[in-house]
Amino acid sequence: MFDYETLKLIWWVLISVLLIGFVITDGFDMGVGTLLPVIGKDDDERRIMINSIAPHWEGNQVWLVLAAGAIFAAWPAVYATAFSGFYVAMMLTLFALFFRPVGFDYRSKIADPRWRTSWDWAIFTGSTVPPIIFGVAFGNILQGVPFILDEFLRADYQGSFLDLLNPFALLVGVFSLCLFVLQGSTWLQMKMEDEIRARARLVTLIVAPVAVLLFALAGLWLANGIDGYVITSALDTSGPSNPLLKTAELQPGAWLANYELHPVTMLAPVVGLLFPLFALLASIFNRSALAFVSSSIAQFGVLLTCGISMFPFILPSSINPSHSFTVWDATSSEVTLNIMTITAMIFLPLILLYTSWGYFKMFGRIGKTYLAKYKHSAY
Amino acid sequence: MDDIVDLSRFQFAMTAMYHFLFVPLTLGLAWILLIMESLYVMTKKEIYKDMTKFWGKLFAINFALGVTTGLTMEFQFGTNWAYYSHYVGDVFGAPLAIEGMMAFFLESTFVGLFFFGWDRLSKLQHLAATFMVALGSSMSALWILVANAWMQNPVGAEFNYETMRMEMTSFADVVFNPVAQVKFVHTVASGYVAGAMFVLAISSYYLLKGRDMAFAKRSFAIAAAFGTAGILCTILLGDESGYEVGDVQKAKLAAIESEWDTHPAPAAFTVIGLPNQAEQRTDYAVKIPYALGIIATRSLDEEVKGLKELLDEHEVRIRNGMIAYGLLEKLRAGDETPENIAAFEAAKIDLGYGLLVKRYAENVVDATEEQIKMAVDDSIPNVAPMFWSFRIMVGSGVFMLFVFLFAFYQSASNKIGSNKTFLKVCLYSLPLPWIAIEAGWFVAEYGRQPWAIAEILPTHMGVSSLSLEQVWFSIIAIASFYTVLLVIELFLMFKFARLGPSSLKTGKYHFEQLENQFEPIQESK
Numbered sequence: 021m022f023d024y025e026t027l028k029l030i031w032w033v034l035i036s037v038l039l040i041g042f043v044i045t046d047g048f049d050m051g052v053g054t055l056l057p058v059i060g061k062d063d064d065e066r067r068i069m070i071n072s073i074a075p076h077w078e079g080n081q082v083w084l085v086l087a088a089g090a091i092f093a094a095w096p097a098v099y100a101t102a103f104s105g106f107y108v109a110m111m112l113t114l115f116a117l118f119f120r121p122v123g124f125d126y127r128s129k130i131a132d133p134r135w136r137t138s139w140d141w142a143i144f145t146g147s148t149v150p151p152i153i154f155g156v157a158f159g160n161i162l163q164g165v166p167f168i169l170d171e172f173l174r175a176d177y178q179g180s181f182l183d184l185l186n187p188f189a190l191l192v193g194v195f196s197l198c199l200f201v202l203q204g205s206t207w208l209q210m211k212m213e214d215e216i217r218a219r220a221r222l223v224t225l226i227v228a229p230v231a232v233l234l235f236a237l238a239g240l241w242l243a244n245g246i247d248g249y250v251i252t253s254a255l256d257t258s259g260p261s262n263p264l265l266k267t268a269e270l271q272p273g274a275w276l277a278n279y280e281l282h283p284v285t286m287l288a289p290v291v292g293l294l295f296p297l298f299a300l301l302a303s304i305f306n307r308s309a310l311a312f313v314s315s316s317i318a319q320f321g322v323l324l325t326c327g328i329s330m331f332p333f334i335l336p337s338s339i340n341p342s343h344s345f346t347v348w349d350a351t352s353s354e355v356t357l358n359i360m361t362i363t364a365m366i367f368l369p370l371i372l373l374y375t376s377w378g379y380f381k382m383f384g385r386i387g388k389t390y391l392a393k394y395k396h397s398a399y
Numbered sequence: 400m401d402d403i404v405d406l407s408r409f410q411f412a413m414t415a416m417y418h419f420l421f422v423p424l425t426l427g428l429a430w431i432l433l434i435m436e437s438l439y440v441m442t443k444k445e446i447y448k449d450m451t452k453f454w455g456k457l458f459a460i461n462f463a464l465g466v467t468t469g470l471t472m473e474f475q476f477g478t479n480w481a482y483y484s485h486y487v488g489d490v491f492g493a494p495l496a497i498e499g500m501m502a503f504f505l506e507s508t509f510v511g512l513f514f515f516g517w518d519r520l521s522k523l524q525h526l527a528a529t530f531m532v533a534l535g536s537s538m539s540a541l542w543i544l545v546a547n548a549w550m551q552n553p554v555g556a557e558f559n560y561e562t563m564r565m566e567m568t569s570f571a572d573v574v575f576n577p578v579a580q581v582k583f584v585h586t587v588a589s590g591y592v593a594g595a596m597f598v599l600a601i602s603s604y605y606l607l608k609g610r611d612m613a614f615a616k617r618s619f620a621i622a623a624a625f626g627t628a629g630i631l632c633t634i635l636l637g638d639e640s641g642y643e644v645g646d647v648q649k650a651k652l653a654a655i656e657s658e659w660d661t662h663p664a665p666a667a668f669t670v671i672g673l674p675n676q677a678e679q680r681t682d683y684a685v686k687i688p689y690a691l692g693i694i695a696t697r698s699l700d701e702e703v704k705g706l707k708e709l710l711d712e713h714e715v716r717i718r719n720g721m722i723a724y725g726l727l728e729k730l731r732a733g734d735e736t737p738e739n740i741a742a743f744e745a746a747k748i749d750l751g752y753g754l755l756v757k758r759y760a761e762n763v764v765d766a767t768e769e770q771i772k773m774a775v776d777d778s779i780p781n782v783a784p785m786f787w788s789f790r791i792m793v794g795s796g797v798f799m800l801f802v803f804l805f806a807f808y809q810s811a812s813n814k815i816g817s818n819k820t821f822l823k824v825c826l827y828s829l830p831l832p833w834i835a836i837e838a839g840w841f842v843a844e845y846g847r848q849p850w851a852i853a854e855i856l857p858t859h860m861g862v863s864s865l866s867l868e869q870v871w872f873s874i875i876a877i878a879s880f881y882t883v884l885l886v887i888e889l890f891l892m893f894k895f896a897r898l899g900p901s902s903l904k905t906g907k908y909h910f911e912q913l914e915n916q917f918e919p920i921q922e923s924k
Contacts, residue, residue, distance in 0.1 A: 075515040078466070079508035086499035088473050093496035096488020096564070103477025103484075104863035111873045114474050118467050118880055122887070125463035129891055171731045173563040174482050176864045260561040352489040353559070353566040360493055367500040371508075374531075378508055381519045396904040397452070397514075 024258045025348075027357040031094040032334075032347045034364055036327050038090055042083035043199065043319040048312075049073040049080055051204015053120070053147025054197070057140055059208075059219040063133070066140060067399065068391055070124060072211040074399045075382045077124060079375060093360055097173065097263070097350050098335050105167055105177030106157060109184055113153045119146030128399045148197065155196025158326055159189030159238075162275070163246055164338030169264060178339060188241055195234035199319055202227045206299055206315040209308035213387035221303050224311060228300035235292055235322065242329065248274025249336045255348055263349045268341040275329040285328045291321030404859045406870040407479045410877065412844070414471045416837055417881050421465035423836055426540060426587055427594015427629065428458045429533035432513075434621055436529050440522050449907070450618055451529075452517075453900045454598060459514060460891050464884060466507075471877065479870070483851050483861030490556045490567045491546050491852075494574075498542030506535025540587050548579035550852050551843070552645040558747050558855075560730045560740075565855060578648065581636065582843075588632035589839065592799060593832035595626025599806060600829035601896050603822040606815070610909040614900050616815045623806035630800050646709070647853035650778075651846035653706045654785040657681040661705040665689045671790070674782040679707060706779055713752065713778040717771060720753025722746050725764040751855040752778075758859045780848045788838040788845075795835035802828050 022030065052073050060066035073080075092099040103110050119142040127139035163186070166179040205227060208220035253267040279286050295318035302311035330336070332347040351357060391398060432451055439447035473495075476484050484492075509531035516525055549556075555572025556565045567573065599622035605615035652658075657674040658666065659681065672684035723746035729739050753763055755774045760766035766774075802825060809815050816822060847853060851861040895902050901910035 071515075075511035078511050079504065081466075082499060082504045082507045085470070085473055085503060086496070088477075089492070089496040089499045092476065092484060092488055093492030096492055097485045099477045099488060099492070100481035100484035100863075103474060104479070104481035104865065107478055107863070107865060107869050108872070110474055110478050111876065114470060115876060115880060117470050118884070121463040121466040122884060125459055126887065126891060129460075129895070171728075173485060174864065175485070260559065262562050352492070353562075355567045355570065356489050356493050359567070359570045360496055363497050363500055367504075371500065371504045374505070375508055378512055381512065381516060381524075396902075397517075 021358055022361065024354045024357070027354060027361060028257070028347050028351045030361055031090075031351060031357060032327070032331070034361075035087065035090055035094060036323065037368075038083060038087040040320050040323050042080075042087055043323060044203070044316045045076070045080035046084055047151075047200050047203035047319060048207035049077040049204070050147040050151055051200045051202070052208060053143045053204070054151075054201055055204050055208065055220070055223060056147075057144050059216060059223065060140075061215075063136055064388065064391060065216055066136075067128065068212065068387060069208065069216065070127070070143070070399045071390065071394075072208065072386055074124065075378065077120070079378065081120070090360075094352055094357065095334060095345070095350050096352060097175070097261070098345050101167055101175040101177070101345070102157075102161075102165075102335055105165060105175070105179070106160075106184065107177075108181035109153050109157065113150050116146045116149035116153075119143060124399055147200075151197045151200040152193040155193035156184055156189045158196070159192030160184050160186070161335060162192075162242060162326070162330065163188060164249065164270070164336040164341070164344075166339050167335075167337050167343070168339050169337075169343045171264075173262075173264070188238070188246065191234065191238055191241070195231065195238055198227050198231040198234060199322060202231055202296060202299060202315050203312075203319060206303070206308065206312040209303060210312045211385055213385050217308070217385075221306075221308075224299060224303040224315075228296040228303070228315075231296045231318070232293055235289075235296075239289060239325075243273065243276055246275065247272050248277070248329070249333050249341050249344060250274045250277070251332070251346070255346075257348045259349070261349050261351050261353075263343055263345055266342060266346075266349060268336075268344050270341055278328050278331055288321050288324040288328055292318060292325050293321075295321060403862050403865055403867065403870060406867065406874065407862045407865075408858065410479060410870065410874050411475060413874070414468065414475060414877060414881075415844075416840065417885075418465070418468040418472055419836065419840060420833060420885075421461050421468060422540070423590035423593035423832065424461045424597055425458070425465050425536050426590030427592065427625075428454060428461070428597065429529075429536050429594075430591060431594050431598055431621060431625055432458060433526075433529050433533045434625065435618075436526050438621075440526050446614060446617065449900055449903055449905060450614060452903055453614075454618070455513065456895055456902060457597075457601075457892065460888060460895065462510065464888050467884065468881070478873075479863055479865070480851070480861045481863035483856065485564060486856055486861070487553075487556075487565045487852055490549060490553070490565055490573060493567065493570070494542045494546040494549075498539055498546075502535050502538035502542060504535075505531050506539060509535065537587055540590070541583050544582045544586055545574055545576065545579045547843075548576045548582050549573055550850075551582075551648060551847060552576055552578040553852050553855050558750060560727055560743060560747075563731070565852070578645070584636045585633060585839075588629050588636065589832065589836050591629035592626055592633055592803075593836065595622045595629055595803070596799065596828060596832045598622035599626060599803075600826050603825035604896070605899055607819065607822050607826065611899055611901075612816070614908070619806070619815050620810035623803060623810045626799075626803040627807040630796065630803050634796055634800060645853055646712070647847055647850055649704050650706065650709050650780065651785070651842070653704060653709060654780050654782045654846060655789040655842060656703070657684070657782050657786045658703060658705050659707050661702055661708045663702060666703040672786075674786045676782050706782070709779060710775055714771070714775045716749045716752040717755060717774055717778070719746055719749035720751065721756060721763055721766060721771075722753070723748075723750040724753035724756075728764070751850070751852075751857065754860055755849060755857050758857065777849050780846050785842055785846050788841045792835045792838040792842065795831045795838070799828065799831050799835070 052069055056066055056069055060069050123139045123143040123146060127136055167175050167177045169175055202224060205220045205223035209217055209224065212220060247270040249268055250271045251266055251268045255266045295314045298314035299311045299318065302314055334345045334347060334350055336344040432455055435447050435454065436451040439451060509528040512520065512528040513532055516528060520528060554576050555567060555569040557568050559566045598618050602615040602619040602622060605611050606619065656669050657672060659679045667686040667688045669681060670685045670687055673682040675682055723743060726739055726743040726746060727750065730743055755778060756763045756766045756770060759770040759773050805821060806825065849857050851858045899909060901908040
């Protein structure tokens, strides 16, 4: 249907869309989880907060599951190398994610305060650790990852878990957490009443400027202190996916090349910088829905900035840059990409449709009256 | 267990079998909820709504762990089976991604509306949401089983030396893989049995205790009917017919039967015996004439191959595979002459068999006769575990068939609860579906050894480049998490199952009437 080159590009876009879908939707329910012990003062308040995401978190989490599945199917070598290379980090993410489904579902089943407090911290951990690790992962990918390939394309990762925790990556990790909290706090502004809403507003007022600051800092660091990667040989963009066929090297400032080449892409970082501020302004004027939408657009801008800076690289190798995975030599075959493109064209619109219907049906603020009415069936 | 391969296999087996404690109940209970809610919408009797809500509560406790442990499966191919993911991701990844788009999203989005949408949706809208949950979970199983069936019988794909991996040639072949079709029916139907047995057993418990009788009898009747249909499908449309295609499936069938020699058609079925791998024979075998031939080939004139003959065939293919491996090395080193390419293309069908040797000889082409012999001996699964697991599965299945048939007879003749002994049998049959299902998966996956992808990629080739410490770390951590989670899950399950519909706090059921000493309220209008 499409030619191979176009398909490769489509899947770069689709995987970006899935990741953006994840940070926007699962972003707010993870943000709520992080804020649970911070602004939920007693059990009732925490229950109200959890119940604002109760009908949605399960569907939201599928964005993450699907993003991982799509990376497996569209960029199998990237999935293999990143997941096995970041082994300990991936396991920690997984363990943190364990806490969420059980935490949400089991917390309300028993009234004992110790039981509930334990699950509060479980939900907090499950919602706070993944955003930090995702940020750290992106921070490392931007700097290149220490792996090489042998002649049979078996990847060998030569770094360690502690190497991942370098200053730049940690900065991105904290920034990522800020974005998720921003998303969660604007959601709570929109869904809560009275005091919780006021406290969520306060969180937005604090976190939004911090997010802008960290984004700017990470951008300046990336531009001046971190070398990007460039392809230095001919590369057949319609050719078979063999990353060993090209050569590539490190070059200072290379991660800015795309912005010079196509100035319109500058919009992504600009959106990433401005929209947290719009969320801030909207919150000052108590326009909570607008704040939530602004925050969501900010997530979009930030993720796209990361993708565009590296394009066409997906997973650069710091040991041998020529072994890096790019959009052009790390994808699945033409047949597979075609099949999945057709499936995505049919089902992604359907998903958006019924997801929106679900949000529409559960529309509105919830508070003490909701909890009183559904004492035995709510989370 | 001292190498990465064994540890990674152990971790995968542990997490997959644990995940599948929760999946079957989700598959079956979702449809039972739909039946109950449909009855509510049609009859407008509140008791059916209460039934949907109560069994839905237990569904939720189970569902949470199903989702949790499913995440591990999603991660694990990449974390622990990186070379596998690279080598077959082009084919194996696609059904997983499609599962996400077509099924898991549907199930997960509507499950939220199922639990929290009772007052926000109209009756029909809510029923539709429940339907989507049931449909989503079964569709989810379909795509996962398409992926799994491809591991057993890898059709519609070809090896590409340029990209050093399997690539899809026909999506239709992958989806309509005959193994996928039988697997889907068999696995999903066995999930329906698990759901039905769950409801049947717990309803029997209430009947034995003599409480919430109307609620329990209705639940019992629905479970009996649904379970009878489920167990009939599971047994009649068993998995064995899928064991006809593909070399590895044949080895599996022969191992299940401990069938060392090829016998003239139709083969006899070994009911019981003692498999003896070293001597390649079965001691004390008790056989039923013709039965195996009919079960396996659905005919009287096709023969079932014995293990000895399969081993001979494997040796030939291993020697060819070593040649293919040598040619592949040349091509990867850049020696892409037309002769080499042509020779490789002709020999590559046996490349996987060549890779079997890599476990014993790093340099495959120079393997000694002794190393080749070891690879050949390794090319079939261990017979005894296969033989026994299969019999555990079939035995449990046949027992459940009688339980459901009798339960169905009782509900059809309006005698539910009349026989206390039978209620106890129902109650204590609760673990049977899980025993049968885990044994069945063991047969399917252990029986695939030594392959990760049948005839294509040996299991030992598929692992990630990890250190022993890393894998020990994850095994210990996952095992600890899973143990704690299972304890919590079972605690909640028992608590709410014992409490029964009183946990809905409607004021209508047993414990609340005891507490409040209210006049008994009419249970249904």
